[in-house]
Amino acid sequence: MTRGLLVLLAIAGVLVPMAQAAAINVAFNKPAEANNVYPPLIPGNAVDGNWESAWAAALPGTPTLPMWLTVDLEGVYSIDSIVLVGPHGNVPGNTHVYNLYSTLDGFTWELITSGTLTDTFDYVHTVDTDGDAMRGIKYEVVGGTHWAGLYELEAYGSDVPEPSSLLLVAGALGLAALRLRRGIRA
């Protein structure tokens, strides 16, 4: 095995653990907003890590729907899954029909999926998002007869490499090759 190959493997050895880092909830305590709020059930309650605290709208059901909540991830992340925790124990059997969107720029929203959370009986949904890049997430309630709301929104993922990071890696590889050609030991 050549010294050059050893250097490349050593650098790759640093990068592999970063790529395999466990996914974390990148929505935790991020800025959240909603188009309607019933104080003290503020939007931030949907990203506080507590499944028993909720965001809720003040106006119930139609014709006030849709009600929505957005979370700014404050950066672009590769998201593997989104967990929605709906109402449980308020009005058992009540449904919350929702659309789930993502955005990269805060203006254009792309539909991820639609579903129905059912109070107490089916109130936790895990949505597989295949590592899609996201900057923000929107939960939009478009149906249901009671107050729209959400107890928690979790987004599990990891950092998407920024172009500057890739340049640093390329630079490190180039520097290693240059040092080898000149016989310089690291």
Ligand SMILES: [Ca+2]
């Ligand atoms: Ca909560």
